Amino acid sequence: MVTLGNADDSHTNAQHLLDQANSDLSRVNRAELTESATSAYEQANELVDAAQRAMTDQDYLAASNLAAKAAALTSQLPTNR
Numbered sequence: 001m002v003t004l005g006n007a008d009d010s011h012t013n014a015q016h017l018l019d020q021a022n023s024d025l026s027r028v029n030r031a032e033l034t035e036s037a038t039s040a041y042e043q044a045n046e047l048v049d050a051a052q053r054a055m056t057d058q059d060y061l062a063a064s065n066l067a068a069k070a071a072a073l074t075s076q077l078p079t080n081r
Helices: 007-026 035-056 060-074
Strands: none
Touching: 007 035, 007 060, 035 060
16 A cells, blocks of 8 residues: 555545545536547446545545546546536
8 A cells, every 4th residue: 555645634634645546537428428538428427436445445545536637537538607
């Protein structure tokens, strides 16, 4: 297990990134996704799930990285903003 510096700050940062990724995913209109966009959406969901498992394991570095990757994928998808 690896954590960033202060565990409380690391947890807060990782949780913020995870919350943002979940929020971004919730704004995606899956009905409008192309096949490749659907694949990216599913990958982002898998990354969020992995980030949540990392949070449970208190591996905040992994959780942050996974959530950031999910957010990067989601930012390329059409949303219902």
